[in-house]
Amino acid sequence: MDNDQVSAGGRTVPDLASYIGGYRQLSVHPVGFYPIHLDKSPAVQGKLNRVATADPIKIKFWAEHCHHRSFAARLLAGCRILVIDTEDPFKHPDRPGPDGELILGSLLEDTDTILPPCPMVRTASGGFHRYLLVPKGLPVRSTVALWPGIDVLATGSSVILPGSRTEDGEYREVRSFGECPIPEAPRPFISLIRGLQRETNTDRRSAPQSAPRAGLDTVEVSRRQWCLLFRNRVFRSFWRRQGKAGDATDSAYEYHLAKACFCCGLNHPKAEHVILNWRREHGLQRSLRKLQEAIVPKAWAEVEPWVERWHAEREAAKRSKEAAKTTNLILAHIRGAGAPQMPSDIAAALEIPRERAKKAVQRLAGEGKLVSTAAGYKLP
Numbered sequence: 001m002d003n004d005q006v007s008a009g010g011r012t013v014p015d016l017a018s019y020i021g022g023y024r025q026l027s028v029h030p031v032g033f034y035p036i037h038l039d040k041s042p043a044v045q046g047k048l049n050r051v052a053t054a055d056p057i058k059i060k061f062w063a064e065h066c067h068h069r070s071f072a073a074r075l076l077a078g079c080r081i082l083v084i085d086t087e088d089p090f091k092h093p094d095r096p097g098p099d100g101e102l103i104l105g106s107l108l109e110d111t112d113t114i115l116p117p118c119p120m121v122r123t124a125s126g127g128f129h130r131y132l133l134v135p136k137g138l139p140v141r142s143t144v145a146l147w148p149g150i151d152v153l154a155t156g157s158s159v160i161l162p163g164s165r166t167e168d169g170e171y172r173e174v175r176s177f178g179e180c181p182i183p184e185a186p187r188p189f190i191s192l193i194r195g196l197q198r199e200t201n202t203d204r205r206s207a208p209q210s211a212p213r214a215g216l217d218t219v220e221v222s223r224r225q226w227c228l229l230f231r232n233r234v235f236r237s238f239w240r241r242q243g244k245a246g247d248a249t250d251s252a253y254e255y256h257l258a259k260a261c262f263c264c265g266l267n268h269p270k271a272e273h274v275i276l277n278w279r280r281e282h283g284l285q286r287s288l289r290k291l292q293e294a295i296v297p298k299a300w301a302e303v304e305p306w307v308e309r310w311h312a313e314r315e316a317a318k319r320s321k322e323a324a325k326t327t328n329l330i331l332a333h334i335r336g337a338g339a340p341q342m343p344s345d346i347a348a349a350l351e352i353p354r355e356r357a358k359k360a361v362q363r364l365a366g367e368g369k370l371v372s373t374a375a376g377y378k379l380p
Contacts, residue, residue: 016056019063020071021162022119022131022177027054030079035068038167038326038356040160048074048158067353070164075155080133082140082185083153088126088317089265098228100127100149102263102306107147110234110256111192116183120175121161124168126317129159131177132185140193148228148264152193165352169325196233220273221266228264229274235260239278250284251295258299271296326352326360331369331379340376 016023020033032052035043043066044051052074053059062068075081086100108115121129134140134154142157153159160166162173229235238256254275261271272291279286329350334341341349343358350357361377364370370377 025177030076032074035062036070036072072158072160074158082132082134083159084130085151086128087149091125098149098264113189119177122172124166131182138190254295258296262303340378342376
């Protein structure tokens with residue numbers, strides 16, 4: 001039997017691992033697959049729960065006859081797969097946001113939880129997807145920004161798979177499905193998610209405790225930044241002087257509040273401003289010098305390695321993202337070819353759909369980056 005075929009139900013069907021990253025491991029769960037466009041929109045018509053499929057013949061048709069190379073997985077009813085999606089703080093270069101990795105690490109540390117090794121994918125925008133299994137009897141639901149910079153993707157959600165390419169770049173495996181089976185998530189971690197989801201539901205039905213109070217000072221810290229902080233369950237508990245095991249001194253609370261501020265992208269003055277508001281909230285008269293010279297610097301020293309990593313990886317990620325964009329790949333290919341190229345030549349060389357190559361070169365020609373000739377497109 002050929003390497004690209006497997007036997008299923010007495011018939012020979014194509015092995016789709018070459019088209020879909022993680023296909024063999026994901027297809028044993030209630031998961032459907034479907035192709036996507038560069039803008040992440042579905043390349044099929046109809047409701048995703050109906051059109052998404054695990055049928056290898058249909059998927060091979062999409063890949064070989066429709067020339068689709070980017071796929072997403074739809075987590076269908078009964079699926080135990082859980083994807084933890086952490087955002088890169090520089091996902092939007094003009095509007096830095098929370099660092100999902102930092103917040104997840106801080107959350108796990110504060111709750112003394114360790115995630116097992118699991119399949120991990122670096123997204124096109126610099127974030128990460130971690131694949132876990134929900135323990136039986138502890139279902140969770142999908143939630144966007146359950147914590148700042150952290151989305152929880154469960155049944156009813158879609159997730160773009162490794163090997164796929166979008167306008168932002170390519171989704172790449174950091175730890176492949178082949179080398180690491182999808183493990184079950186720790187029960188304390190799932191309980192933490194479920195508890196916050198229940199709390200969020202309660203907050204929505206009543207006056208939300210997770211929303212910042214109207215009286216908070218928004219001169220130094222914007223209302224958006226206050227909202228990011230108060231959406232963090234750990235920050236809320238510390239703000240209310242609750243849930244602190246062990247050292248429950250005011251200094252310990254201020255230390256963890258400062259760490260939460262840095263994880264949400266605030267700088268030193270803003271972290272100090274938040275803590276001064278916290279003191280005012282609880283009627284505390286404490287040393288400003290100790291805050292500025294001891295507590296905040298110590299909190300910063302703990303998270304500084306991750307923040308330094310932001311800046312070290314930012315330019316590399318930006319260059320990688322630019323190089324991975326379809327337009328840049330096409331320009332590089334034409335430059336290397338040294339001769340005019342037709343859209344069909346470009347599509348074959350870059351293994352992208354011909355229609356995508358055609359639209360891309362037409363757009364580049366309209367922008368003056370390519371010149372159309374009878375022999376094809378060339379650099380001006």
